[in-house]
Amino acid sequence: MAEANTALAELITEAGMSWAGLAKRVNDLGADEGEAFRYDYTAVGRWVKQGQKPRGITPILLCRILSGRLGRTIQPSDIGMEGMESLAARGLRYSPDAETTLDTIRDLGAAYVNGAFNAPFIMAALAAPSRDWLLAAFEEVNSDRGPRAIGMHQVAGIRDMFSLFQELDVMRGGGHARAALVSYMNSTVIPLIRRQHEPDVQAALYDAAAEQAYLIGWMAYDDGEHGLAQRYLIQALRLSQAAENRVLGAHVLAGMSDQANLLGHTYEAVALARAGLHGITPHDSAACYADLSILEARALSSLGDASAATKALTRAENTFGTIDHDNEPEWARFIDRAYFFGEAANCFRDLKQPAEIDRFAALSIRECQEQRRARRGSLSQAAVAMAHIQRNDIEAAASRAKVVVQLTASVNSSRSLEAVSDLQRSLKPYSSVPEVQDFNRDASNLLGLVA
Incomplete structure (x- = not known):
């Protein structure tokens, strides 16, 4: 027999809300997040009387509504919906399904914006995503979709926003505008990518979404929110596979290596950098290859392996000298003299x-x-x-x-x-x-x- 959710019932009563009123607020907030919810009082009744747990971001929205009404922070565990633990685990998973990846990114964003996400960086979660990406990269190396449609206004708009937020990150730091980028990702990018598109347009949208998911993860990393950053980076890696963009995937692995090294997981940092190096060549992207090489050198330097670090650094410097930024993606623009020589100094x-x-x-x-x-x-x-x-x-x-x-x-x-x-x-x-x-x-x- 189903158990009633007394915790939720008591908080709804304390907040002075009706079931119908609560359902309407969830629908309204869901619309702001790009969700077309159609909850009514009977849905809330099932949550209360039968203990049913709604999926996706609904528990987060319920916490946000009740927190506002009660003037204190309400967590999913307070309403009998300990869904955040499963979100924390789901964020570490390299899903075989790109749609599931989009769900995870949306839920991570909603949890972050509502202050309901708090999960640690998990070192053991680093190996599987890089392995799965590398296997997929080898399978796709001979894939040829033909040239992508260029000038698609939706994709161009997303890329313009990426350029804006990347510039804000570079100049002002990762904590400056991340909430705005998360909101844009959830309200604009994810709903757009879920529509029906021609294959080239769909691939380009996955590509743009992967860039933005990476940037959110990088900004969270720079702002010290390592658990959140790790999960965004893993999901960005999966989206780069959906876009069949090995170079972007290697770029994500570079970010994961940088974070692992900062947190003291130096052997894992070396492995992540080398996975990226195995997935691409300098001809694919000299900037990305140089970045992976310098990050390999960083991790080896942390280990005190001067010989191996010098070898990686020499490879990095030689590759860096061949970069033609006019032929590199927008996200590679920061891999310049300021960045590269700063990493070498470190x-x-x-x-x-x-x-x-x-x-x-x-x-x-x-x-x-x-x-x-x-x-x-x-x-x-x-x-x-x-x-x-x-x-x-x-x-x-x-x-x-x-x-x-x-x-x-x-x-x-x-x-x-x-x-x-x-x-x-x-x-x-x-x-x-x-x-x-x-x-x-x-x-x-x-x-x-x-x-």
Whole structure:
């Protein structure tokens, strides 16, 4: 016999809502998310009396409605619908069905916007998606759909939005406009992609959706929301397969490798970068191949394997020199001198080679200053500060660290904030030095504001 959902019933009563009124609010909010719900009081009755659990984003919308009425945060577990745990698991799955992937992306977005998603980064989930993507890439390497229709206004509009949000991420940090991109993805991109289209248009839409899912994941990563980022990146990888775009899939694997390395999963970071390298060639995209190579070098540097890291870095630098950005996709635009030489500087930071840090960081910083890129500038300036610490030139390190604080204050990026925290930890033994005290005051003010 079905059990009544007393928790939901009590909260509806406390909120002073009728079943019909609650159903109408769910329908209205669903429409904002691109869903054509047709709930009425009988549906709510089934949820309450029979304990039925609606699928998709409905539990999230119920929590949002009740939270607003009651003036406190209501979670799915509070209404007897512990659906978020299953969403957290579903987000880690590389589904054989692209439609299921779209459902997962939509539900992740709704959960994020409504403040109802909180799941950890799961290291064990990294292997299967990269394996499945690589197998699919080998199967599709000889596939030829012919040239795609170009100039499709729907796809062009989505790509224009991608360019706008990527620019905001590069210049202002991942926490700046992510909620707006999630809303656009759920309200515009996913409903559009579900319509009937010609095969070339459908593939192009999957391609554009994969780019945006990747960008949301990258922005979440930069903002320190690693569980959410991991799930978006896995779903973006699956959409790149639906679009039969191996290069974009390799780009997603680069992002996954970068995140894994940052979180200390260095062996997994190497494996993810190498999976991407096995899936493409430099002729497919020199920018992507160079990026995967430099990220392989980053992870190997974290492991302290100087020989293998230098080999990967040499391959990366040679490939980087062949990039023709006019023939690269829009998302590859950031793989430029500011980014590439900054990553190289971080390799040598981990290998404790200060002269090489200075050489590559200087190239990155010059580009960052010309482009006014504060986030990348803060990371490259932090590398120079670490080079000074490695030389035991503490006054110079503290002076450079103050520049990192100034740049970080102008962006919304947890990676830049972490760079400030790393410098504080590294300079802690020198806390009696006046220049270090000045830096610590500035850093404490900054970190206190965002705590």
